[in-house]
Amino acid sequence: MKYELLNKPFKIGNVELRNRFVMLPMTIEKTDNYHVGDDLVDFYEQRAKGGAALIELGSCYVCDVFDTHPKYHTTTGAVGVWDDCFIPGLTRTAEVCHKHGAKLAAQLQLCYEWRATGEDELHSYAPSKDVVSGPFVGMPEKEFTKEEIAIVVKQYGEAALRCKKAGIDIIEIHAGIGYMVMRFISKYSNHRTDEYGGSTENRCRLLTEIIDEIHKTCGDDMPILIRYSADDLMPGGQRVEDLKEVIECVEKHGVDAWSIQAGFHEAPRPVANQLVPEGEFIYLSKEAKKYTTLPCFPGTRINHLDVCEKILADGSGDAAGMARHWIAEPEIGIKVAEGRSEEVRPCIVCSRCLDNIFIGKPCKCSVNPNVYFSQYGLPADHQVTGEEAEKKILIVGAGPAGLEAARNLKMRGFKNVTVVDQKKKPCGLLNLAQVLNEELPPMVDWYNNEIKRLGIDVRCNTKVDVNYLKDFGADEVILAVGPETTSPDVPGKDRKNVIDSHALKELVEGKGTPGKGFMWGLSCFGMGILGAPLGLMQWGLGTHLLVKKRMAVIGGGFAGIEVASSMNEGREVTVIEPAKKAGAEIGIIDKNPELRKLKKEGVKILTLTKVKAYTDEGVLCEDAEGKEFTVPADTIITGTTMIDNTQLYDEAKGVLGEEHLHLIGNASPHTDWEGVAANDPYGTPEFKRLLEAIRDGYLVAMQM
Known part of the structure; x- marks a missing residue:
């Protein structure tokens, strides 16, 4: 398929960009004690060579965190910009991007912990001390004083100047997802009564002072991009209705583009995993475009080229911002430009990249091993x-x-x-x-x-x-x-109403599993004849012909939770798990949202529950106190042990x-x-x- 709009150039400030692909900023935990080294340079060079128009260097930290132990693990993978010693690594990154026709932006960042100088202790900070600082951090140890805010502003200005000296083309200020600048902007987290709290203008004051300082240190020719959560999803926080006022307030100080996202890290709902419909937050960018003539683009939960093209076609944005898909596929831009979009490797939104990053470990990717094992190179x-x-x-x-x-x-x-x-x-x-x-x-x-x-x-x-x-x-x-697979030796495991993963696999392969009844055998035969088309398989498992209305799932690990999640519509589903908690093998990003979703959808999850037998009535179980009871079920889905x-x-x-x-x-x-x-x-x-x-x-x- 041709994507004509994605291939058109555009500008941010005075910077010309060759197409509409923006690689959004990420922390991928590949710095060397906050320095950009060979591994990170190679990561960005692959994507510059692969056709990204603008590459954003994520989480460029403005305050000194050398020799500290941040509670927020992602800080340890930040790119340092608080000292001139980082300029050589930044310069190398800019040079390899420019060599392949891409431009480079630096995302200036302050997470949840701060100190004025390298001689001070690192503390968790917030605009207001009565609201949690952020994930893993807990309640803030300190509330920013006005004198400390002035130091923060100066740190941003000095960091921007270092980026300019390194040849970086654009400065992005991270004012989203609940990091420090956003915490000042959000009504949820800012309860101050001085000139940094209250009105929109006051809550945006830290951001606008940073903008003014960057103009002062770098001159007006350095484009400034603002990444902002237009809906932070927090109780009493920022909403789409606040966009007009925020945009008008900020643009008076001179910025060049908007990158619009959604959420807070501790928001009560996810914004980027598989539970979130793709493109759910694109409307925020479209709304922002009503109030600005500057380039504006969305950048939350987008991973398909058709969606990217549609953003441009319907006026929702001036570019397509993606992050994780550029991890999965470093050559999106060039493959699209050359009409080879079918070669673009998909991002499957599995969150395993984020699972590592959020515990301070180097980024992994399910479909692109080179991201983690870059020492082995490319073919x-x-x-x-x-x-x-x-x-x-x-x-x-x-x-x-x-x-x-x-x-x-x-x-x-x-x-x-x-x-x-x-x-x-x-x-x-x-x-x-x-x-x-x-x-x-x-x-x-x-x-x-x-x-x-x-x-x-x-x-x-x-x-x-x-x-x-x-x-x-x-x-x-x-x-x-x-x-090889084997099923746990549970009485009744061969009953007609018990289906293990081996039987499901044989269904897909068009093989009949003996003893599962006429409809099961007929379905297996049909799959074999027709070649098991995806739509037919999904329809068959969605109806009550093969899997009945009352379903029990044995095992609440990754596989069991995925089965319960994908097959609970129109069914009464119970997950039976012997451990204290369900969700083993599910990563930190998906586990709690997935379990909350199942609970909301009426799925029962029984933990500390042993399976004693499978019967005509369902599953005979034993609770933690040794009491036996039956979970009613017409179909029992069991796992298999891999050996x-x-x-x-x-x-x-x-x-x-x-x-x-x-x-x-x-x-x-x-x-x-x-x-x-x-x-x-x-x-x-x-x-x-x-x-x-x-x-x-x-x-x-x-x-x-």
């Missing part, structure tokens, strides 16, 4: 030629791990890469997962497109044993065969040897990679999700 960095390129490589398993290995090997220049799988079509468990998660179908489409684009030889309906491996004669064999699937590997070792045999993905949950364990804050979890599967495929391909 273009490790091209093979001659005899090496002619190596015969066999990959067993066409799930995400196997396909990721195949595509990276092909991009490195290996000519003879073959993928075999016993199933009817590639993508493995993604074919089932996409039925439950609406962000995953684009990932399935993307992998299928990559197979065609790169000419990967994928052979489905192919059963592999050690004799097949011997006869194939590969130089390298990668086994990505997935795990190592090493039989083929063990057999092949004796025939092929270990040197050229590689076991990856969920076939062996404990796969360790040289140099990875020490750098990986989560290690290798017992159950690998998409992130770990794709990671394994990337690493085996890059190290071959």
